[in-house]
Structures are given as structure tokens and as C-alpha cells.
């Protein structure tokens with residue numbers, strides 16, 4: 001191989017080695033890859049969900065794919081996202097808040113534990129889940 005070919009080829013390899021991962025991971029590349037953009041007031045709820053709930057639960061808007069527990073998009077919004085429907089969001093929010101504060105069959109090993117979050121955090125997570133469930 002001539003020196004010139006070698007340089008051109010080497011350069012190409014370097015470009016591809018940088019470009020391909022960048023294309024693949026560019027906009028994501030962290031543990032919460034695939035999370036959806038949410039309004040500013042739901043951001044902290046989204047982060048709390050990713051850290052505290054995502055290992056067990058799938059929720060499209062949070063970008064989590066836990067499969068230990070029910071998929072919350074399917075469970076809470078089988079007919080699709082609430083699209084701002086206040087009554088639906090409020091009802092879902094109450095259901096999520098109850099689950100987070102009290103757990104679900106939490107006394108049985110392997111079910112959902114209660115009290116993982118403080119009250120403020122639980123409310124933020126519930127608001128986030130209620131507003132976004134079903135987007136997936």
C-alpha cells in the first residue's frame with residue numbers, strides 16, 4: 001500500500017470510529033437514553049421516576065424499560081395518553097400517589113414497596129406519570 005493510500009485509509013478509519021458512535025449515541029448515550037422531552041414542571045418528576053421506579057417499571061416518557069413490574073403505559077393509560085384531560089390526569093395521579101406512598105401488596109415479598117419517596121417527591125412523580133402515561 002502506498003503511503004498516501006495508507007494515510008487516506010487511516011483517516012477514514014478514524015473518522016468512522018468517531019462518527020458512528022456519535023451518530024448512534026449522539027443525542028442519548030446516558031442511562032436514560034430515550035427519555036422524552038417533558039414540560040419544565042414535570043422534569044424533576046421524570047428524573048425521580050428514572051432513578052426510583054424505572055428499574056422495575058417501563059414508562060415510555062421516562063425512557064425506562066424495567067420489566068419486573070407492570071408496564072405503566074399499558075396499566076394506567078391503555079387507551080393512550082390523557083392529552084391534557086384534567087379529570088383523567090387527576091384520577092391517575094391519585095392512583096400513582098397511593099401506590100408510591102402505600103405500596104401495592106407491599107407486605108408480600110416481591111411486590112411494590114411503599115414509602116420509597118418523601119411526600120413532595122411522591123407528588124412530583126405522580127404528576128409526571130399521570131400526565132405522560134400512555135405515550136408509548
Ligand code: HEC
Nearest residue numbers: 052053056069070095096099100104105110111112116125
Ligand atoms: C422493586 C420494584 C418496584 C419499584 C422500585 C417500584 N414499583 Fe411500582 N410496582 C411494582 C410491582 C411488583 C407492582 C405490581 C404490584 C401488584 O400488582 O401486586 C407495582 C405496581 C405499581 C402501580 C400500579 C398500582 C395500581 O393502582 O394498580 C403503580 C402506579 C406503580 N407501581 C408506580 C410506581 C412508581 C411511581 C414507582 C417509583 C416511585 C414505583 N412504582 C417503584 C414494583 C415496583
